[in-house]
Amino acid sequence: MMNGLVVGIPTETVYGLAGNALNEDAAIQIFSVKNRPHFDPLIVHTHSITEIEKYVTAVPDKARLLMQHFMPGALTLLLKKKGMIPDIITSGLDTVAIRIPNHPLTLQLLRALPFPVAAPSANPFGYISPTTAAHVFEQLHDKIPYILDGGATTVGVESTIVGFEGEEAVVYRLGGLAIEEIEAVIGKTTINVNAASNPKTPGMLKSHYAPVKRLIFDNKTELDRLKASKEKVGIICFNKYIDGPDKNAQVLLSSRGDLEEAAKHLFAAMRTLDAGDADVIYAIRFPEEGLGRAINDRLMRASFRE
Ligand code: TXA
Ligand code: MG
Numbered sequence: 001m002m003n004g005l006v007v008g009i010p011t012e013t014v015y016g017l018a019g020n021a022l023n024e025d026a027a028i029q030i031f032s033v034k035n036r037p038h039f040d041p042l043i044v045h046t047h048s049i050t051e052i053e054k055y056v057t058a059v060p061d062k063a064r065l066l067m068q069h070f071m072p073g074a075l076t077l078l079l080k081k082k083g084m085i086p087d088i089i090t091s092g093l094d095t096v097a098i099r100i101p102n103h104p105l106t107l108q109l110l111r112a113l114p115f116p117v118a119a120p121s122a123n124p125f126g127y128i129s130p131t132t133a134a135h136v137f138e139q140l141h142d143k144i145p146y147i148l149d150g151g152a153t154t155v156g157v158e159s160t161i162v163g164f165e166g167e168e169a170v171v172y173r174l175g176g177l178a179i180e181e182i183e184a185v186i187g188k189t190t191i192n193v194n195a196a197s198n199p200k201t202p203g204m205l206k207s208h209y210a211p212v213k214r215l216i217f218d219n220k221t222e223l224d225r226l227k228a229s230k231e232k233v234g235i236i237c238f239n240k241y242i243d244g245p246d247k248n249a250q251v252l253l254s255s256r257g258d259l260e261e262a263a264k265h266l267f268a269a270m271r272t273l274d275a276g277d278a279d280v281i282y283a284i285r286f287p288e289e290g291l292g293r294a295i296n297d298r299l300m301r302a303s304f305r306e
Contacts, residue, residue: 010150011101014129016119043092047110072102074176078163156264211274217286217303234278
């Protein structure tokens, strides 16, 4: 990573495609390997709050509280950047997205490196994020020289992104840190994950995290139609099977009904069904609480087609 090389690294959320965040050539490489448009900025990863303070000009009070409670963890903060963070990293924005991943191997790596690391999820732009080193290998092995294998990720969905308008916190991406946890620390918080045009966070782009196959999300009419048709359907369920279709074509994300466990298995289940013999994928809506919100957000975006 010293010379502008990019490699795969584990985090607790999803695997990242990592390069030196202070090196423009590394950033160019990341955009090119991912086939990602340059208007979609990258997240910077580092190992301590003291390090974060080296790259930002100010930390609002609520940001400070969130850092103290949830870093390292599945939380990314948008903070005003200093000049040393290249404009290509932030797509010209004056804020930088920054987080401390909670993964022992990657924290060790970040402590050993003399620079912070820019890392988007290690998937081709628009496809499902990788939660194992094998997922990264399948899609990027001919484009990157190395993948650090840290096992399957423990959270399974990307970090929650929080920015600030003045002193007020705004959630721009639902993710691995639940809103309830954030609100327990800083109080009622605005959620703005659907600004349609010119998105502040392009992770908000409607069509995202998508399998190759058509995915239908929480649509009873379509489900009834599929049950009656000859089309093979693969189904993503929470803790119980849908009545009717063959159970072998259904995946339970958490048989004990735990939303954290479901989040952890979501992307791997989408990949499995995408690679299997189903013609179409159907997903139920999860409870709108805890990580259920992030799960529903990803399924909704995966179901969206232009
Ligand atoms: O959990 C994660 O956050 C993973 C792991 C690898 O850390 N990373 C990740 O990166 O999900 P990526 O690039 O797939 O998603 C980053 C999101 C994008 O939607 C991007 O638009 C937004 O963060 N973002 C980055 N910098 C931003 C900024 N300055 N202002 C607003 N949004 C920003
Ligand atoms: Mg991504």
